[in-house]
Amino acid sequence: MKILRRPMGPYQTNCYLVETPEGELVIDPGVGATEWVLANVRNPLAILNTHGHFDHIWSNAELKERLGIPIYCPREDAFMLQNDPLGQGMPPSTPDHLVEGDEELEIGGTPIRFRHFPGHTPGCSVIEIGDAWFSGDFLFRDSIGRWDFPYSSAEAMLESLRKVQKVPGDYTLYPGHGPESSLQREQRNIPFWIEKVGRRG
Known part of the structure; x- marks a missing residue:
C-alpha cells in the first residue's frame, strides 16, 4: 500500500492518497487539493473525511464533481459539510455514505475501519487502513x-x-497536520493529555 501526502492551504492540512490494488482513496482533501489529486490518481474510488472542519473537506465538492466518486463522512459531522458552521466560505458538499460510529466497510476490495473518537468535533474519527491510522485532528505527533x-x-x-x-497493537499515524508518528508513541503521552483536558475542561 503506497501513501502519498501533501500539506494543503494556509493551515498545511495533510491530504492523503492511499493507493490500493483497485485504485486510490482520497483522505481529507483540503484547500487547493484538487489539482494535486487529479495529477496523482488513475482510478479514484472514494473521498474519506476524518471530520468536518473546512480545512479538511474544502475540495470535497469539486473532486466529487470532477471524479464522480462518493464521499464518506462521519454522520455527526455531516452538517459541517453542508452548512459551513465556521463561516469560512467553504464550498458545500453532500456525503454519500454517513459513517456510523466504529463502522467497518469495504471500498474496492479494501477493508476500512472508521474509529470514532469525538471531542475535537462530534464525528471526529480515525480511518484505519491496514496498519495505517489517518488520525485527522484527533492525534498528532506529540499533541492532540x-x-x-x-x-x-x-x-x-x-x-x-x-x-x-x-487500543492494542501499533499503527503508523498519519495526522491531519504535521509529521507521522505511531500509536504506541502517542499512547505514552495520553495520561498527560487526560490530565490537561480534565483540568481545563
Whole structure:
C-alpha cells in the first residue's frame, strides 16, 4: 500500500492518497487539493473525511464533481459539510455514505475501519487502513486536537483519550497536520493529555 501526502492551504492540512490494488482513496482533501489529486490518481474510488472542519473537506465538492466518486463522512459531522458552521466560505458538499460510529466497510476490495473518537468535533474519527491510522485532528505527533472550538467537547475528548489508550497493537499515524508518528508513541503521552483536558475542561 503506497501513501502519498501533501500539506494543503494556509493551515498545511495533510491530504492523503492511499493507493490500493483497485485504485486510490482520497483522505481529507483540503484547500487547493484538487489539482494535486487529479495529477496523482488513475482510478479514484472514494473521498474519506476524518471530520468536518473546512480545512479538511474544502475540495470535497469539486473532486466529487470532477471524479464522480462518493464521499464518506462521519454522520455527526455531516452538517459541517453542508452548512459551513465556521463561516469560512467553504464550498458545500453532500456525503454519500454517513459513517456510523466504529463502522467497518469495504471500498474496492479494501477493508476500512472508521474509529470514532469525538471531542475535537462530534464525528471526529480515525480511518484505519491496514496498519495505517489517518488520525485527522484527533492525534498528532506529540499533541492532540483542540477541544475548545464550536461543537468541540472536553468531556467527549476525555472519553476518546481513555478509549484510544486501550487500543492494542501499533499503527503508523498519519495526522491531519504535521509529521507521522505511531500509536504506541502517542499512547505514552495520553495520561498527560487526560490530565490537561480534565483540568481545563
